[in-house]
Amino acid sequence: MRGYFMKKIICAALAAAMPLAPASAATCWKKDHVEAAQVRNFEMMLMVSALRCNTSAYDFLPAYNQFVREKRTALVEVNDALRSHFADVAGLEGGLDSYDDYVIMLANSYGAGAGGLECRDLQAIQAAANAVPANRAAIWKLSESAGIAPRIDAPQCDMAIALANDLLADEGVSGGSVGRSIAMAEGAARLPSAQVRGPAN
Numbered sequence: 387m388r389g390y391f392m393k394k395i396i397c398a399a400l401a402a403a404m405p406l407a408p409a410s411a412a413t414c415w416k417k418d419h420v421e422a423a424q425v426r427n428f429e430m431m432l433m434v435s436a437l438r439c440n441t442s443a444y445d446f447l448p449a450y451n452q453f454v455r456e457k458r459t460a461l462v463e464v465n466d467a468l469r470s471h472f473a474d475v476a477g478l479e480g481g482l483d484s485y486d487d488y489v490i491m492l493a494n495s496y497g498a499g500a501g502g503l504e505c506r507d508l509q510a511i512q513a514a515a516n517a518v519p520a521n522r523a524a525i526w527k528l529s530e531s532a533g534i535a536p537r538i539d540a541p542q543c544d545m546a547i548a549l550a551n552d553l554l555a556d557e558g559v560s561g562g563s564v565g566r567s568i569a570m571a572e573g574a575a576r577l578p579s580a581q582v583r584g585p586a587n
Contacts, residue, residue, distance in 0.1 A: 422467035
């Protein structure tokens, strides 16, 4: 009986890690895409807050605009990574709509403030953002220091795989088989299917 329930748990972990067909629900998030989501969340917090604090004594809108200019390449990389994630989930056309919805959700989440941070606090965070090197890794590290979390709607893929590996290890099964199984499943999920309507070629 224990083996039956363990197999059910393992299957659930594998399902969380396996990309689904374009017309289905959200898939797991790759590590690269999770980091991109965190940076995008950080940048969106700064953007909305800069507009909200524009009439206060701690106006940092010019500093935010400078940040966007100087970090443009890194921010474009982040957006491209997020578009890639949503294209994996919903196809090329549906992915663009999903990306737009995601960005709107982020913006709306900061409409009433940023987790209790005052304009002067956000101004200081913006100054720190302007001071870091103009690369994605540096911005991500700062967002981590600022306590910003990625807004994702499914587990991170490698975490689901690690969980499945741990469960299989308890059952005496080679953990490497999980990675191979998921790799095969990923390939199968990307094959054309007569039952799933995908993007036009």
